Amino acid sequence: MKILECRNLTKEYLSGDGVIKAIDDISLSFEQGEFVAITGPSGSGKSTLLHNLSSLENPTGGEIFYNGESLKKYNDNQLSILRRRRFGFVFQSYNLVQELTGYENILLPVMLDKKKPDEEYINKIIEVLNIGDRLSHLPSALSGGQQQRIAIARAIANKPSILFADEPTGNLDGKTGREVLSLLKYVSHEFGITLIMVTHDLSVAEQADRILTLEDGKIVRDTKAEAESK
Amino acid sequence: MKMPTVNTLAFGNLKTRKKQYALMIVGIILAMVFSSGSMFLTSSISKGIKDITYQQNGYQNEIFFGMTDDTLKDGIESLDITDYADGENLGFLFSEDETAGTSVAKMSEEANEMYYTRVIEGRYPENAGEIALEEDAAVRMKLKAAVGDKITLNLKIQSGNEYLTETVKKTYTLTGIIGNRRNYIARSTVNSPLLPAAFVSEKETVEAGGKAQRITFVKYSAAFLKNDTCYDKLYNFYKSHSFLDMGAHMRYVEILFPYAMGTHDLSTSNKTAAILSVMLMLVSCVGIVNAFNANLLERKKQIGFLRALGTTRQQIIKIYGREALILSLICTPVSLIISFFGTKLLVKIIGGDMMFFPDWKMLIIGAAFSIICVMTAALIPLLRATKIAPMQAVRNIDMTRRMKNRKINSQKEFSMPKLLSKRNMTFSKGRTAAVSIILVVCILISGAGFAAAEYIKNDTFERKGDYQIYLGDSYFYSYTNLKKAEREMGVSPNSVNDILCSPYVRSISGHECRRAVVSIDRASDYLKLADSGNYISSSFVGGHNDYCDFTKENYLDILEQLRLEDLQNVRSGDPSVQYDDNYGKNTAKDDYRKAFNLEGEFAEASIN
Known part of the structure; x- marks a missing residue:
């Protein structure tokens, strides 16, 4: 079942030297529960693709469909609500609210949605991510790996359909990076969440169900398409 | 563990950014002290003038002599x-x-x-x-x-x-x-x-x-006083009850009407204070806008990230607006206390008849006003904050965009200090201009403030002697009826010297504002006789001489007593005594001449 789809997606930036095409006419679809890694050299447009797919940025051309519905019709408020309820984000720099404790950070999307937290679900996340003893700490008192775990917990606290991860292991050492990656894989599998992850690390990308390789804003390799053609 | 709320975020921000907020709080308190202090000052001046007026004249709008029950009944109906x-x-x-x-x-x-x-x-x-x-x-x-x-x-x-x-x-x-x-x-x-x-x-x-x-x-009733037809009604009332002593009190009504209407024609000094208050408030608001702006700019990334998480624009306003509210709630009582005692001290320093009236209603209004001021001023940066893109959370696009928009040629010479200062200047162009504008406004306002303080002191509140004589201004002819150049002229230095040389004259003030208030230590019998003792007023000038108790002898005696002949000569050549063509040029002179059957040249300035 297609949960996210883009057709003829284009993103252009104006530069002093003219127009730069960060994404050049990309058409793609993502299945429910799929783990997709987007990889490619620096400046290939992989992060831009992720930001456009997750509605953080508006594309210059083409259309994005969530559950078959075009996001073009959505206004700013509706896009915010979509991001809050259906999408989760894990950033390279964690982006935790420094003023809130670990637990409060996890519940932030729930608070923004004015919902009561599903305590059983939240406790399960905390248990899976093994952050129970760090919940009352402020982010400044946590290590990089611990902060990223809190960020993952926060990203899935609202039971999203899709988890977008932009270089989630980029700021972590090798061992912690691997731990975080396996946790990401585990939670996406455990809770049936589609995981779309940008990474330039091939060893990280290889762990995904599907690898998309970008160069100059175009998809040059899609392992799923290759498998289907075989 | 508790679920976070908007307050958790707001208080969390306040806690972790103590230094920045301490500075901001000081700035807001200063701004609030300016705005609420000027409110207290204006209200004190206004209430002071009103109170003095009531003390001097009583609370009634009119006094009737010889009313009967029927006349009173008619008055209640027709005059409300x-x-x-x-x-x-x-x-x-x-x-x-x-x-x-x-x-x-x-x-x-x-x-x-x-x-x-x-x-x-x-x-x-x-x-x-x-x-x-x-x-x-x-x-x-x-x-x-x-x-x-x-x-x-x-x-x-x-x-x-x-x-x-x-x-x-x-x-x-x-x-x-x-x-x-x-x-x-x-x-x-x-x-x-x-x-x-x-x-x-x-x-x-x-x-x-x-x-x-x-x-x-x-x-x-207030409605009656507000109605323009009230004078006609009064006139008809007097006419239909001819036994009432008419002429004496029509003018009295006229004087008190503006107070009763609640639209008391604030004295010039009061108006100046009001204008000053508004200007101070505006500057205060600019200060608060700037403080919030700087604060929110520093947190662009956080706001962008909250937007990425799905925070709507309204929620951004709510979250950061709560911070502004908490700040205003912290600053309001402190600033009100400071401005309360500050104004009290200022009033004491200005002295004269000016008194500080601690009006509790004004305190509440001041508190509400301060909060509204902060919230309104905070709204502008808040609205700007809502426009921060979610992408701000991911990368600092702001710097990239600015770099693209501004062509900085740094290749020619590579000097790090020069390069950094050049870039800082380029990036902060708007802000540098804003700071300069605020500085200029502050200097202008300070200048106006000092001028106003002197003006207030000169114009209204200097009453050191036991008696006063107003010179150079007709009570019934307002400033606005005189040509601008004449208004600005004031009482000439020669005239001031002449007045000061007169016997009994203790001091002179207000001469820079065109109207000289002469304070004298004691009044002669002539002065007392002339106008009930306390004032040589202009009530007989400007077409109202028919009510005057003056005699020609009284008047000439006063001139002699105060040695005003010299003043007469000086003033007769002074153009500041000429009235506007549109408002009966030399009316006063003619009226006076008519009243006392005087012949020849005459300077009306000396009789005001």
Whole structure:
């Protein structure tokens, strides 16, 4: 079942030297529960693709469909609500609210949605991510790996359909990076969440169900398409 | 563990950014002190002027003499009288000179309240045979009596609106001295002998054969006073009840109307203070806008990240607006306390007649106003914050965009300090301009403030002498009726010197504002006679000379007494005494000439 789809997606930036095409006419679809890694050299447009797919940025051309519905019709408020309820984000720099404790950070999307937290679900996340003893700490008192775990917990606290991860292991050492990656894989599998992850690390990308390789804003390799053609 | 709320975020921000917020709080407190302080100052000036006016004139809008029940009934209906109180004139008291005498009245408690009869020494008469006199009335009648002494005066017995022909000697015990009232009212009306300056107890009765004259103090409804037709109605009322003493009180009504309407024509100094307040508030708001702006700019990434998480624009306003609210709630009481005591101190320093009136309503309004000010000022940066893109959370696109927009040529020479300063200047171009503008505004406002302080001091509040004489301005001709150049001229230095050289003149102020207020230590008998003692007013200038008690001899004596001949000569050549063509040029001069049957050249400045 297609949960996210883009057709003829284009993103252009104006530069002093003219127009730069960060994404050049990309058409793609993502299945429910799929783990997709987007990889490619620096400046290939992989992060831009992720930001456009997750509605953080508006594309210059083409259309994005969530559950078959075009996001073009959505206004700013509706896009915010979509991001809050259906999408989760894990950033390279964690982006935790420094003023809130670990637990409060996890519940932030729930608070923004004015919902009561599903305590059983939240406790399960905390248990899976093994952050129970760090919940009352402020982010400044946590290590990089611990902060990223809190960020993952926060990203899935609202039971999203899709988890977008932009270089989630980029700021972590090798061992912690691997731990975080396996946790990401585990939670996406455990809770049936589609995981779309940008990474330039091939060893990280290889762990995904599907690898998309970008160069100059175009998809040059899609392992799923290759498998289907075989 | 608890679920986070908007307050958790707001308080969390305040806690972790203590240093930044401490500075911001100081800035907001300063801004609030400016705005609320100027509010207190304006209200003090306004209330002070009102209070002084009421003290001087009483709370009534009009005083009728000789009203009957039917007339009063008619007045209540046709003039919309909302409140009234009665007193009775029992006769006219004088010692040697009849023109220096005063009506003697017995007043009801309500009438005393409305007339603002204030005992400044001794007590109010309680028994028959006791009397209280207004301070100036005692001086005017040359009574060398103290409270408790027996005084013997001549009494013309009241007989309705007339007096009996025979005069009797009457002895009273002087029980108290009353604060001046009659003279102030007389200043704004004409010198009516009917206005009582002597008061007896309610037990006192009119002498045999006489009949008391009813004095009715009335207040009109606000709606009546606001209506332009009120003067016509009053005129018709007087006309239809011709036995009422008309001329004396029409002007009095005119003077008090603006107060009653609540749109009291604020004195120039009051207006200046009000304008200053508004300007200070605006500058304060600019300061608060800047402080919040800087604060939110520093947190672009956080806001962008919250937007990425799905925070709507309204929620961004709510989250960061809560911070502004908390800040204003912290700053408001502190700034109100500072501005309260600061204004009190300022008023004390300015001194004069200016008084600080701690108005609790104003405190509440000030608090609400301060909070609204902060919230409104914070709204502008908040609205800007809502426009921060979610992408701000991921990368600093702001810097990239600026780098793209501004072509910085740094290749020619690579000097790090130069390069950094150049880039900083380029990036902060807008902000640098804003800071410069704020500085200029502050300097201008400070200048205006100092000028206004001097102006206020000069114009209104300098009353050091026992008596005052207004020179160079007609009471009935406002500043606006004079040409601008003439207004700005003020009283010439020569005139100031002349005035200062005059006998009894203690000081002179307000001359820079065109109207000279001369304070003198004592008034001559002529002055007292001339206009009930306290003022040489302009009430007889400008077409109202028919009500004047002046005689030509009085006037010439005053000139001699004050050696005003020189002043006359100086002023007669001074263009500042010329009135606007559109408002009856030389009206005052003509009127005066007509009134006293004078021939030849005449300088009206000297008679104001």
